[in-house]
Amino acid sequence: MTTTDPRQATDAPALDLAVLAGVLRADGLAVDGVLGAVRVGRGQSNLTYLVSDEGGHGWIVRRPPRGELLASAHDVLREHRILAALGDTSVPVPRVLGRYVDPTLAETPVVVMEHVDGLVVDREETAHELDTSLRAAIGPSLARTLAAVHEVDVDEVGLGDLASRAPYAQRQLKRWSRQWEASRTRDLPRLDAMTELLRRRAPEPSSHDGRTVALVHGDFHLRNVILDPDLGDVRAVLDWELSTLGDPLADIGSLLAYWPEEGDGPTLMFAASALRGFATREQLATTYLEASGRDRADLDYWHALGLWKIAVIAEGVLRRALDDPRNAADGGPPAPEAIEQLVERAWAVAETAGLDR
CATH class of the missing domain: 3.90.1200.10 (Aminoglycoside phosphotransferase (APH), C-terminal lobe)
Incomplete structure (x- = not known):
């Protein structure tokens, strides 16, 4: 989805990357060194990041936007449930890897999924x-x-x-x-x-x-x-x-x-x-x-x-x-x-x- 090196990004992501590395490792994912993140996509609803480690492994991380939210909007945990349910169907979806409700990670829920490489026509x-x-x-x-x-x-x-x-x-x-x-x-x-x-x-x-x-x-x-x-x-x-x-x-x-x-x-x-x-x-x-x-x-x-x-x-x-x-x-x-x-x-x-x- 992007060719940018996340570790060179200067815009601070809306989550604690050190905490994220810890919870990913706790869930059995191999994380090599420190994490970096860059915001991807042109969606203006949930915040979406490509998070990468020093070994080149990448994941997509989503969380709701900052500030006061409208009721029932930006429900990433609901999105996680849907993606997990569709994993064995003919509908092509990213594989979900984790869902986290941890105030040390972010003040909102966070969902992690696989990074699917390919063409995104967003420009x-x-x-x-x-x-x-x-x-x-x-x-x-x-x-x-x-x-x-x-x-x-x-x-x-x-x-x-x-x-x-x-x-x-x-x-x-x-x-x-x-x-x-x-x-x-x-x-x-x-x-x-x-x-x-x-x-x-x-x-x-x-x-x-x-x-x-x-x-x-x-x-x-x-x-x-x-x-x-x-x-x-x-x-x-x-x-x-x-x-x-x-x-x-x-x-x-x-x-x-x-x-x-x-x-x-x-x-x-x-x-x-x-x-x-x-x-x-x-x-x-x-x-x-x-x-x-x-x-x-x-x-x-x-x-x-x-x-x-x-x-x-x-x-x-x-x-x-x-x-x-x-x-x-x-x-x-x-x-x-x-x-x-x-x-x-x-x-x-x-x-x-x-x-x-």
Whole structure:
């Protein structure tokens, strides 16, 4: 994920590396000498570090951000549980190595997992370096991987009690409306109006192969996967902190929301997928539906809700960065204009699909 030598990093990590070395050794991991850490990825939620020892061994370490946190957010212990449950399934995930609640290590829980090497397209300049054949392979691989996530039998892997099985749209609207009220930096009437539209048009829960709920990743997009640099296949799916039980179409809707395509025009979002050669949103949707055997009904609703939800998440990121600038990733927090643009895109999807009628 990075070629930086962590032992040369100057930004102090938000955990005690000497304590970490001790707990890793106590759990049977070989740690050679002192540890160093560098923050990796461009995620602006949980803090993620590549920790390396003097022998070149590396691990990924995650902990919640600094400062006051919203209720139920940034739950790395829940993420650890999900990754452990998926370890023997067909879903590609990093192997979890430890979970620690130790105030001498950090004031928050800390999770350690294996470092999966590969391609992370988290910067547009990275995407520019890829040839068009590799670009073309990435989107369909994401869609097929998402279908594999939704095929997991949650009861069989021990995740049947991960969350409520009540209608998912209503749960999402309740949760993220509450998050909006807790983190908003200003009034945004168009978002409030979209919230009411989504409440009014919430679909009935769907059923597939006798199951009414599936494991939902909750934040599945290009920057949350590690790819094979030659084939574009997904080697690992990351950032499971928002995972829950619900309607799987919500996940493909969110992937579409995170996926600008060529011809969309200027966007303030991460827009690597808009480069020539990347799949279109329709190609993603078609690949997912064919791989999963699911119906297209209500997909536009979940696409609009995905855009609305990303806007709420982005507002929370902005709030955390304003409260404590150390929480911002190297790309900086979202601009207020970017959040407003997401809301307008949600309206465009809803109006095109006739959801506003």
